[in-house]
Amino acid sequence: MHPRAIAPVEWTSLESSPCRRRYRPYRGRAIPYAVNRLVNAEVIVSYNGNHRDLLDLAPLAGLPAGRLIEIRGGHIDMREVCWSKDIWGSDLVSTYLMHFKRLPPTYEGSNRRDVLMTYHLWKRWKDGRLKVVDGRPPGVPPP
Numbered sequence: 001m002h003p004r005a006i007a008p009v010e011w012t013s014l015e016s017s018p019c020r021r022r023y024r025p026y027r028g029r030a031i032p033y034a035v036n037r038l039v040n041a042e043v044i045v046s047y048n049g050n051h052r053d054l055l056d057l058a059p060l061a062g063l064p065a066g067r068l069i070e071i072r073g074g075h076i077d078m079r080e081v082c083w084s085k086d087i088w089g090s091d092l093v094s095t096y097l098m099h100f101k102r103l104p105p106t107y108e109g110s111n112r113r114d115v116l117m118t119y120h121l122w123k124r125w126k127d128g129r130l131k132v133v134d135g136r137p138p139g140v141p142p143p
Contacts, residue, residue, distance in 0.1 A: 023112055035060045041073050047092045047118045048079040078121045087135040092117055098131055099124055 026034035035057055038044060046053050050068070057069045083089025093103065096117040104120070106113040124130045 023115060025111060031060055035069070039069065039071050041071065043074045043076065044071060045076045045078065045118060045122045047095075047114065047121070048077065049075060050077045050080065076122065078118055078125070081125055081134075082121065082130065082132050084134040089132075089135065095132070096121060099129075 038057065039061065054068045054071075054075075055066065058067045059065050061069050063069060079089060079092075079095070082095055089095065090098075092114060096103065100120065104113055104116040106116070121130070125133070
């Protein structure tokens with residue numbers, strides 16, 4: 001099953017207003033262009049991208065189903081940042097609501113909301129303000 005729309009987002013700064021960032025969904029014939037942008041991006045930030053997004057994109061890049069798409073830049077999977085590679089943890093909405101009081105408003109349905117929530121979690125992580133990192137509150141050592 002191929003996604004109907006994907007949305008690489010260009011974040012040129014860590015400004016607080018989501019209105020200043022560029023959100024652009026790619027549909028239909030534009031999806032290969034979006035896949036090319038993702039493959040060549042300097043950094044991709046996702047939530048559960050290693051177990052979902054990069055697998056879903058592989059067939060769109062001409063790879064067999066079930067294979068991770070290979071990207072040239074870095075990849076930050078915020079699910080793994082929050083919950084570690086060893087703990088499945090929680091879904092994006094639940095993890096987001098651990099850090100914020102309400103879900104962000106959207107105009108593009110759940111895709112845009114997911115992009116905004118992932119960005120906000122990433123920004124909290126970069127600012128050192130995540131409430132859960134590697135499955136534990138920051139500063140709590142592993143057992």
